[in-house]
Amino acid sequence: MTVFPTSGTNEARHIASKATVYYNSACPVCNAGICAMQERTASDTGIEWIDVHRNPEALDALGLRLEDVRERLHVVDAEGRMRVGADAVAEALQRVPQGRIFSVLLRLWGVRSLAHLAYNAFARQLYRWNRSKNHW
Template sequence: MSTPSPHATPRPHTVYYNSACPVCEAGVCAMRARIAEADVEWVDMHSQPERLDALGLDLEDVRERLHLIDSEGQLQIGAPALLTTWSLQPRWGWLLQPLAWPGLRTLTSWTYNAFARQLYRWNRRRGHW
């Protein structure tokens, strides 16, 4: 068992995303530019699929929807993961808060899942793996 590097600082959130998807990569790049590096560990499962094994995550599921382990160690998938990640942006995070309100939360999740499903199918057709 390896010991953590004394210089490694644990990050409160870990985001699992698919850089092979051009839309996902663009979204993550935009978020990375606005979120402090100390707040999030970004795991590109396209280049590090072995990182999913320890968590029991399925590669195809992460290709379809954003996954996040939050600061409490809870797994968030899809819209909740996206909303949590966006909320970490100090200047713009508040813009998406209404999407997590009761009533809108269901619509947000449904819309995210429908979009993610179509994007996943598009990526498969285009061979973005």
């Protein structure tokens, strides 16, 4: 994480390295969360948003199945590390100005384990619900 002072202030601002977020817009809950993050980010935050529902071929280079991303959020950071689930949420939130504090909290020891448990349980149920509603 690189921090540079903003011009004319003593505050620091985060310049995030590039990350690619792979999400599924066919899930209304997932899409709402991604849209909220997109609205809060400037175009220079270094996030590339890939909707796998509309661009499933984008997963070929990563060796992922479409069902993997339908069930859990995936983020590839600037170093090429794949983040999945709660870790992917934390990575994406790091690049959202109002989300940085949540990113830090999600990465705390203890909280991270609980976040994984909660995310995985919710993701599994959400995936089943979306399948039952024929969203894909």
